[in-house]
Amino acid sequence: RKEVEQDPGPFNVPEGATVAFNCTYSNSASQSFFWYRQDCRKEPKLLMSVYSSGNEDGRFTAQLNRASQYISLLIRDSKLSDSATYLCVVNMAGNQFYFGTGTSLTVIP
Amino acid sequence: EPEVTQTPSHQVTQMGQEVILRCVPISNHLYFYWYRQILGQKVEFLVSFYNNEISEKSEIFDDQFSVERPDGSNFTLKIRSTKLEDSAMYFCASMRGREYEQFFGPGTRLTVL
Helix, strand or coil, X not given: CCCEEECXXXXXXXXXXXXXXXXXXXXXXXXXXXXXXXXXXCCCEEEEEECCCCEEECCXXXXXXXXXXXXXXXXXXXXXXXXXEEEEXXXXXXXXXXXXXXXXXXXXX | CCCCEEECCEEEECCCCCEEEEEECCCCCCEEEEEEECCCCCEEEEXXXXXXXXXXXXXXXXCCEEEECCCCCCEEEEXXXXXXXXXXXXXXXXXXXXXXXXXXXXXXXXEEC
């Protein structure tokens, strides 16, 4: 079983659309959760940490459901600059971080 | 804004040769990591380093790999005898503390011929 699973997409959405990405993780003892974005051939960059109570940063909302071992990312009012691959990252235990395969998003004018 | 730096940006080597990839983490960070990403695939954890020793390593990180923090600023990844399948982007990351996020360097693209 994969440690972190994501729908790879691709998601192609028009500007202004709302899009949601999902991620599941295998280890119930996982401790911390993040969404990163990765542009083509670039390093991952933190988008937001994910907290149990859910958190919002502008157009981005992240949710964590520990019971279902599920993380989500909602992007509202999509911009062209949101086009990237979105990576779900989980710190399962100790000092090891697992990445999902990423979900590709293209925002179309 | 402080950032993680990596050198070189691109390394080309012959199969069987040793390579050393270099990273300078953010200065007040305490946790250091190496990851690799084969083209078109996911980012894979290799090793984490804390308090001058390896804290975790993955199955990928076999005897051909080693890490060092020789001088308190640099953090290196050595591959002793490179294989074709070692061709990938190698990312270094650092983290201030256990409850914080990781910051990634721009990566070193390793090509093994």
